[in-house]
Amino acid sequence: MFLGTHSPRLDAKGRLFLPAKYRDGLSGGLVITKGQERCLYVFPLEEFRRVTENLRSAPVTAKAVRDYSRVLFAGASDEVPDKQGRITLPPALRSYAGLERDCVVIGADTRLEIWDAAAWAQYESEQEQVFAELSEEVLPGAS
Numbered sequence: 001m002f003l004g005t006h007s008p009r010l011d012a013k014g015r016l017f018l019p020a021k022y023r024d025g026l027s028g029g030l031v032i033t034k035g036q037e038r039c040l041y042v043f044p045l046e047e048f049r050r051v052t053e054n055l056r057s058a059p060v061t062a063k064a065v066r067d068y069s070r071v072l073f074a075g076a077s078d079e080v081p082d083k084q085g086r087i088t089l090p091p092a093l094r095s096y097a098g099l100e101r102d103c104v105v106i107g108a109d110t111r112l113e114i115w116d117a118a119a120w121a122q123y124e125s126e127q128e129q130v131f132a133e134l135s136e137e138v139l140p141g142a143s
Contacts (some may be wrong), residue, residue, distance in 0.1 A: 002022060002107030002108060002110070004019070004106070005104060005106050007104055007105075009101050010101055010103060014090070016086060016087055016089055016114065017086050018087060018112075022107075023081060026042070027080075028044070028080075029045040030044055030048075030081070031048040031076050032076070032077045032090070033093075034071055034072065034093065034097075038096065038119060039114060039119070039120075040089070040096070040097050040113065040115075041111050041113060042105075042112040043111045044111075045078070047110050055068070055072075075096065077090045097115065097116060097119075099116050102117035102118075103117060104116075104121075
């Protein structure tokens with residue numbers, strides 16, 4: 001499970017240090033792809049395989065499945081972190097997410113998300129009230 005918020009920076013070569021607490025879980029390989037709201041999703045290889053299997057079982061006749069699969073797989077890049085725990089973010093994915101230097105890496109349960117720091121701050125600010133209002137709907141009985 002991926003948890004927490006971290007603030008690494010991209011270097012001049014488009015590399016990003018993965019948070020140390022996640023490196024072991026991602027050392028066998030990972031997949032980076034486009035996420036919703038202009039962030040990047042980082043899946044451990046096994047989790048990406050699970051997502052792939054779920055998509056394979058969805059009807060290819062459904063336009064939404066085809067559209068989602070095309071964007072997900074066309075933008076995907078498989079990576080193996082280097083010995084220092086860095087991954088290289090391909091230029092097209094950096095551009096998609098607006099990543100230049102200051103980033104935020106958040107844990108999102110089965111994946112990491114990489115955000116431009118300013119975009120994450122804006123998103124988090126906009127979602128705070130929604131988060132408060134949805135807590136009973138999303139997690140009934142939790143208080």
